Amino acid sequence: MSRGLITAIEIDGAGGDPGAWRGPEVDPRAILTGELAVRAAQRAEAAGVDLVTFADALEAPDDVPDRVSVRLDALGLAARVAPVTQRIGLLPTITVTHTEPFHVQASVATLDHISGGRAGWIADVSTSAEAAAVIGRREPAPAAETWREARYVVDAGRRLWDSWEDDAIIRDVATGRFVDREKLHYVDLETPTFSVKGPSIVPRPPQGHPITAIRVTTPEALEAAGDAELVFLPNSGDLSKQVLELRENAGRSVTLDGRSVTLTLDQAVGPLVLVSAEVRPHVDGVERLLDLIEGWAAAGVDGVQLRPASLELDVPVIAEQLLPVLRERGLVGSGERGGSLRGRLGLRRPVNRYARSVR
Amino acid sequence: MTKQIHLAAHFPGVNNTTVWSDPAAGSQIDFGSFRKLAETAERGTFDFFFLAEGLRLREVKGQIHDLDVVGRPESLTVLSALAAVTTHLGLAATVNSTFNEPYELAKRLSTLDHVSNGRAAWNVVTSWDAFTGENFRRGGYLDKGDRYVRAQESLRIVRKLWDSWNGDELVLDQAAGAFAREGAGAFADEGAHFTLRGRFGLPPSPQGRPVIIQAGDSDEGREFAASSADVIFSRHGTFEGGQTFYKDVKARLAKYGRTDDSLKIMPAVTVVVADTDADAIEKAAYIREQQVSGPTALVLAELLWGRDLSAYDPDGPLPAEDPVVGSSVTQGRVGYNDPFPIVSEWRAQAEANGWSLRQTVINQQNRQTFVGSPTTVAEAVNRHVQENAADGFVLVPHLTPSGLDDFVDRVVPLLRERGVFRSEYAGTTLRDHLGLQP
Numbered sequence: 001m002s003r004g005l006i007t008a009i010e011i012d013g014a015g016g017d018p019g020a021w022r023g024p025e026v027d028p029r030a031i032l033t034g035e036l037a038v039r040a041a042q043r044a045e046a047a048g049v050d051l052v053t054f055a056d057a058l059e060a061p062d063d064v065p066d067r068v069s070v071r072l073d074a075l076g077l078a079a080r081v082a083p084v085t086q087r088i089g090l091l092p093t094i095t096v097t098h099t100e101p102f103h104v105q106a107s108v109a110t111l112d113h114i115s116g117g118r119a120g121w122i123a124d125v126s127t128s129a130e131a132a133a134v135i136g137r138r139e140p141a142p143a144a145e146t147w148r149e150a151r152y153v154v155d156a157g158r159r160l161w162d163s164w165e166d167d168a169i170i171r172d173v174a175t176g177r178f179v180d181r182e183k184l185h186y187v188d189l190e191t192p193t194f195s196v197k198g199p200s201i202v203p204r205p206p207q208g209h210p211i212t213a214i215r216v217t218t219p220e221a222l223e224a225a226g227d228a229e230l231v232f233l234p235n236s237g238d239l240s241k242q243v244l245e246l247r248e249n250a251g252r253s254v255t256l257d258g259r260s261v262t263l264t265l266d267q268a269v270g271p272l273v274l275v276s277a278e279v280r281p282h283v284d285g286v287e288r289l290l291d292l293i294e295g296w297a298a299a300g301v302d303g304v305q306l307r308p309a310s311l312e313l314d315v316p317v318i319a320e321q322l323l324p325v326l327r328e329r330g331l332v333g334s335g336e337r338g339g340s341l342r343g344r345l346g347l348r349r350p351v352n353r354y355a356r357s358v359r
Numbered sequence: 360m361t362k363q364i365h366l367a368a369h370f371p372g373v374n375n376t377t378v379w380s381d382p383a384a385g386s387q388i389d390f391g392s393f394r395k396l397a398e399t400a401e402r403g404t405f406d407f408f409f410l411a412e413g414l415r416l417r418e419v420k421g422q423i424h425d426l427d428v429v430g431r432p433e434s435l436t437v438l439s440a441l442a443a444v445t446t447h448l449g450l451a452a453t454v455n456s457t458f459n460e461p462y463e464l465a466k467r468l469s470t471l472d473h474v475s476n477g478r479a480a481w482n483v484v485t486s487w488d489a490f491t492g493e494n495f496r497r498g499g500y501l502d503k504g505d506r507y508v509r510a511q512e513s514l515r516i517v518r519k520l521w522d523s524w525n526g527d528e529l530v531l532d533q534a535a536g537a538f539a540r541e542g543a544g545a546f547a548d549e550g551a552h553f554t555l556r557g558r559f560g561l562p563p564s565p566q567g568r569p570v571i572i573q574a575g576d577s578d579e580g581r582e583f584a585a586s587s588a589d590v591i592f593s594r595h596g597t598f599e600g601g602q603t604f605y606k607d608v609k610a611r612l613a614k615y616g617r618t619d620d621s622l623k624i625m626p627a628v629t630v631v632v633a634d635t636d637a638d639a640i641e642k643a644a645y646i647r648e649q650q651v652s653g654p655t656a657l658v659l660a661e662l663l664w665g666r667d668l669s670a671y672d673p674d675g676p677l678p679a680e681d682p683v684v685g686s687s688v689t690q691g692r693v694g695y696n697d698p699f700p701i702v703s704e705w706r707a708q709a710e711a712n713g714w715s716l717r718q719t720v721i722n723q724q725n726r727q728t729f730v731g732s733p734t735t736v737a738e739a740v741n742r743h744v745q746e747n748a749a750d751g752f753v754l755v756p757h758l759t760p761s762g763l764d765d766f767v768d769r770v771v772p773l774l775r776e777r778g779v780f781r782s783e784y785a786g787t788t789l790r791d792h793l794g795l796q797p
Contacts, residue, residue, distance in 0.1 A: 019536075021533070021538060022533040022534075022536060023533075024533070026533070028531045028533065028538070029531065032473045032561075032562070032564075033473060033474060033476060034473070034474040038443075058462075058463075059557060059558070059560075060544060060557070060558045060559060060560025060561075061560055063541055063542065063543070063544070063545075063558055064541075065530075065536075065537055065538060065539060065540065065541050066536040066537060066538060067538060068538055069538055069539050069543070069544075069560065070529075070538075070539070070560050070561055070562060071560050071561075072470045072473060072474065072561070073466050073467050073470035075436060075439075075467075076435065076436070076439040076467060076470035076471055076474060077439075077470065077474065079435075079436045079437075079439035079440045080439045080440065080442055080443050080474040081443070082390075082440050082443070083390070083394070083440050083441075083443040083444050084443050084444075098460060098463070099460075099463060100458060100459070100494075100495050100496060102414070102458075102494040102495060103433070103458075103459070106432075106433040107433045107435070107436050109432070109433075110432040110433040110436040110437060111436055113388055113389070113390060113432050114390040114432065114436065114437060114440045116390075130557055130558075133555060133556050133557045134462040134555055134556070134557035134558075135460050135462055135463075135555060136553050136554045136555030136556075137460065164430065169388075169429075169430075171379060171380070173380045175654075176380070176426050176652040176653070176654045176655065177425045177426060178379055178425060178426060178427060178428055178429055179423070179425050179429045179430070180425070181422055181423040181425045184416065184423050184429075193496070194495075194496045195493070196493075196494055197415070197493035197494050198494070199416055199423070200430075201413040201414060201415070201416065201430060201431060201433070202430060202431065202432055202433060203388055203430045
């Protein structure tokens with residue numbers, strides 16, 4: 001494995017530990033200004049971490065007085081981080097059960113534009129009664145239904161990202177045309193719960209398709225994960241078996257409601273499977289974590305998504321102690337991979353489905 | 360007392376204001392363009408930076424309009440990124456209330472306000488056309504009369520969510536382990552369009568809540584602004600038109616218990632600055648020529664006539680046919696309710712001046728407001744504000760991203776000398792800049 005393991009760090013409030021915000025090293029106001037996230041992302045970037053993910057849900061966090069009961073919109077936070085980082089990938093969680101698919105794809109494409117090709121997103125669903133109630137549009141739906149819809153949203157997003165060919169903007173002064181309208185395409189997508197005309201309002205993003213990720217939380221999410229380029233798998237059960245299954249599913253064509261959904265995954269590579277684990281190296285030390293990671297690597301995962309208990313305490317340990325040893329042992333690469341997030345992950349830039357092969 | 364001028368910068372998007380063909384024109388998409396214009400506005404101590412919104416590419420005769428700038432990045436995401444590279448400049452996003460859910464709007468806009476330390480604004484716009492609606496779940500079912508009802512309700516709920524924290528529930532007592540008081544952010548609402556309840560997960564930001572901007576010009580739009588907006592973004596940039604609009608809108612405030620200075624009226628205007636007045640007039644004419652090419656003149660005439668005019672020569676006479684009302688020759692932009700008097704006026708002017716179709720469009724749709732030397736422009740801008748034709752202006756440059764350099768470098772210092780515009784920001788939030796109560 002020449003590339004080595006892909007490394008990801010999750011940003012959520014002050015960290016995964018509900019008590020993390022209470023540490024004297026934390027300024028709790030910095031959760032809301034985004035400064036805590038900026039610092040974590042910059043530390044991770046300096047250490048050569050490949051990407052940061054931003055946790056979110058449609059509904060507010062639980063109303064528990066001694067926990068962080070507030071949360072910024074992950075997309076807005078990722079956009080705030082983009083200009084003050086240069087190399088690290090940025091993946092906000094976006095729920096699609098209630099949000100308009102057209103807005104989702106436009107926002108993710110925009111994040112890709114403003115970050116110079118470092119964007120992705122974690123597609124998630126909202127099944128809770130709380131999420132349904134804050135919108136008031138429809139009753140809560142079961143996981144199977146919401147994930148089926150999510151797969152259509154992922155498909156719609158990719159179609160819309162292709163709805164502008166890469167060279168659609170021509171700025172042809174001679175004819176007075178800003179775009180070549182032959183290179184803009186209506187997607188005309190109809191699904192059981194929504195339809196989209198297209199084209200997107202945003203020109204095709206630098207990566208062609210920003211990275212779509214799915215966090216496996218339920219069997220339904222596992223099924224949908226076959227559509228993603230990046231899968232976050234919990235550290236449970238027979239890891240190597242699950243990784244194999246996910247790989248076997250890669251690139252198969254999907255039929256939903258009797259309709260074929262085209263997946264433009266890099267079939268030679270994807271989906272990349274990252275094992276996701278809560279870690280607290282500032283308490284446990286890095287040795288135990290190193291052993292765990294070596295075990296995961298042996299199980300065939302492509303990388304790790306570390307969810308630090310405390311951003312302020314654990315990210316520096318991951319950056320300064322864990323990554324150098326992983327690098328020394330050849331488990332991760334040099335950390336110098338630049339360019340787009342796709343380039344960093346070893347994924348091809350997708351060919352536009354509408355582009356004619358010969359012009 | 361001398362009124363203080365408010366200024367905003369608009370990033371020019373999809374219309375023929377922007378001269379993309381100019382050799383000095385940069386990318387309309389790259390973040391660097393947005394950053395450059397925002398930095399110029401902040402150097403000029405402007406109140407805010409303004410982004411419009413697009414939800415469907417415009418069409419002419421069933422085909423995507425290709426003569427102006429087409430496409431743009433999504434506003435809230437761009438502005439959240441600009442929050443990282445600016446420190447004081449307000450960040451105003453146009454977001455449609457028809458195709459977004461109030462809870463999501465409240466969350467996204469409040470996030471922008473938090474990560475910018477209190478600099479967010481929402482320009483509330485509405486849509487009712489099925490054309491735009493084809494991209495959305497909640498597409499195209501609202502009739503025109505209903506759209507303000509929904510917009511009002513949407514805005515009321517968004518405000519309710521922002522106000523769902525009274526302001527003192529965020530405890531942040533690390534030793535005691537009290538982050539926030541229980542029950543903070545609880546809300547419930549039932550209206551004609553929305554019934555929702557739950558908890559809002561963001562406390563008030565440094566400016567309390569984002570600033571509300573409104574742009575409608577109809578009677579309903581004006582009433583909506585008078586009842587609910589902090590800033591009104593008008594089309595009335597001329598002196599007399601501005602004064603009439605100003606008087607009308609400010610007179611509506613009292614019935615909502617509001618004072619005159621609680622709503623800032625800021626027309627959208629263009630500015631052309633050169634060394635002398637004569638140079639500026641010449642430069643302005645050149646810009647108009649670039650803005651209205653032959654093909655663009657035909658499209659603008661088609662919007663008025665409601666007919667396919669592609670057989671006409673833009674450098675020839677005006678079309679002889681009568682206009683068609685309610686045609687869909689042009690989609691995705693505002694048409695004319697009654698084109699007949701405008702067509703008559705165009706014909707009369709063309710005949711009197713010997714203008715071609717293109718020349719008529721150039722002269723009849725001249726939107727250049729302030730043209731002249733730096734002194735002429737500074738005095739005109741100041742006169743409009745002191746004599747209540749406006750409280751300030753949203754400047755729409757014809758070039759991206761360098762189009763405000765002249766104004767900021769040459770006109771702003773003169774306004775500062777006259778004591779009518781700030782030399783540095785007095786506060787940190789957009790409400791501070793606009794002199795609005797939290």
